[in-house]
Amino acid sequence: MAGRGVARGGAQRLGGRPASRTLKIAAIGSAAGFFSGLFGVGGGSVMVPLLVLWLAYDERAATGTSLAAIVFIAVFAASTQALYGNVRVLDALLVGLPAVAGVVFGTWLQQRIHARAIPLLFSLVLVASAVELVLR
Amino acid sequence: MSGGAIAVGLAGGVVAGLLGVGGGVLFVPALVFFVGLGQHQAEATSLLAIVPVALAGTYRQDRYGNVRRRDALLLGALSLAGAATGVALANALSGAALRDCFAAFMVLVAAQLARRTLAHGG
Numbered sequence: 436m437a438g439r440g441v442a443r444g445g446a447q448r449l450g451g452r453p454a455s456r457t458l459k460i461a462a463i464g465s466a467a468g469f470f471s472g473l474f475g476v477g478g479g480s481v482m483v484p485l486l487v488l489w490l491a492y493d494e495r496a497a498t499g500t501s502l503a504a505i506v507f508i509a510v511f512a513a514s515t516q517a518l519y520g521n522v523r524v525l526d527a528l529l530v531g532l533p534a535v536a537g538v539v540f541g542t543w544l545q546q547r548i549h550a551r552a553i554p555l556l557f558s559l560v561l562v563a564s565a566v567e568l569v570l571r
Numbered sequence: 572m573s574g575g576a577i578a579v580g581l582a583g584g585v586v587a588g589l590l591g592v593g594g595g596v597l598f599v600p601a602l603v604f605f606v607g608l609g610q611h612q613a614e615a616t617s618l619l620a621i622v623p624v625a626l627a628g629t630y631r632q633d634r635y636g637n638v639r640r641r642d643a644l645l646l647g648a649l650s651l652a653g654a655a656t657g658v659a660l661a662n663a664l665s666g667a668a669l670r671d672c673f674a675a676f677m678v679l680v681a682a683q684l685a686r687r688t689l690a691h692g693g
Binding site: 457460461463464465466467468469470471472473474475476477478479480482483484486487490492495496498499500501502503504505506507508509510511512513515516517519521522523524526527528529530531532533534535536537538539540541542543544545546551553554555557558559560561562564565566567568569 | 573576577578579580581582583584585586587588589590594595596597598599600601602603604606608611612613614615616617618619620621622623624625626627628629631632633635637638639640642643644645646647648649650651652653654655656657658659660661662670671672673674675676677678680681682683684685687688689
């Protein structure tokens with residue numbers, strides 16, 4: 436699918452930038468924004484696979500570019516949520532500040548390892564948390 | 572219980588840096604379980620918590636040459652209408668309905684991540 440997208444994009448190049456590519460970025464951005472606003476997430480889980488699948492990004496460029504886009508998405512979505520009075524600033528700091536240390540370490544680690552066990556383990560944690568969230 | 576929130580923040584950051592996924596999807600349940608927020612407050616607060624994480628992650632990833640800046644700007648700019656729609660829809664739903672949708676989303680993220688790992692892991 437990625438290969439077909441690249442070939443088609445190359446054929447429809449407009450002013451140095453394939454129109455179909457911009458449309459794909461618009462679709463990816465809109466989907467990421469929607470899930471971010473609806474679920475309070477960054478939207479990386481939507482953007483990363485679509486950047487890989489539709490725009491032939493490699494995994495690292497997809498995660499890096501996705502994180503940069505999330506800065507804009509999260510600022511805007513958090514501001515919109517603040518208008519509804521839902522944002523707890525102190526609690527955000529409680530989780531967000533340690534996470535800054537975590538992301539610096541995680542990014543460093545990403546350049547060095549390719550362990551399949553980590554995403555698989557994380558998947559299990561997510562499923563367990565989902566069950567706990569609904570049943571508790 | 573603050574210790575739990577801090578630990579999950581740390582873990583969420585590591586996973587976000589490592590997988591490009593997983594800040595918010597961990598922050599929301601953490602804020603519900605450890606801080607006792609409702610689903611709407613947890614989601615809104617998670618969004619704010621994501622901002623410094625994404626900033627730090629972007630700074631690091633940019634230094635590794637992994638950020639395609641033009642695409643990132645375009646993605647950000649073109650996400651705003653979707654984000655406004657998502658926030659409005661979240662606030663139109665009840666806490667219980669939103670929580671159940673969120674749980675389903677978590678399972679989808681998990682399935683997708685597992686599939687991606689098994690497909691690319693070789």
